[in-house]
Amino acid sequence: MERELDVATRAKLIEWLKTELLDQVSRLFKAMWDGSALRISDSLAGLIASGYILGRRLGVPYRELDHAIAEKLAKLKQEGHQLEDQYMDLSALEDHIRKR
Structure with missing residues (x-):
């Protein structure tokens, strides 16, 4: 039972990280539209960090x-x-x- 909860928790975390990636892409596009260098940098940093963390959660x-x-x-x-x-x-x- 405990193993099943761990698998479910991991799966839920991975799904959340996937939505984080999409959110960061959306923020990046909006920042590019507005021409805000600070927001572009922040969005790119979030996108890269989320990608690394998702990779780690997937075993990379x-x-x-x-x-x-x-x-x-x-x-x-x-x-x-x-x-x-x-x-x-x-x-x-x-x-x-x-x-x-």
């Missing part, structure tokens, strides 16, 4: 998620992603993650 440690992001950036660069080819955004983010 923070360090593993950082590694997966770095691998994803490297793959996108190798594929010739437009953001890399035109702006070097992927390299800049990859460098930032590596230096943390």
Whole structure:
């Protein structure tokens, strides 16, 4: 019985985190519409934090998620992603993650 409650509690928490992600995306879009740099930054921070926490709740440690992001950036660069080819955004983010 206790195990079933734990599973139900975890499932409920994951569902709540999913709604947090959607809420942060909504806040980001509104902040972008208003042109508020402070609200944009706050929304992006909330979105990233919620993503990391959701990953952890799903069994992905923070360090593993950082590694997966770095691998994803490297793959996108190798594929010739437009953001890399035109702006070097992927390299800049990859460098930032590596230096943390």
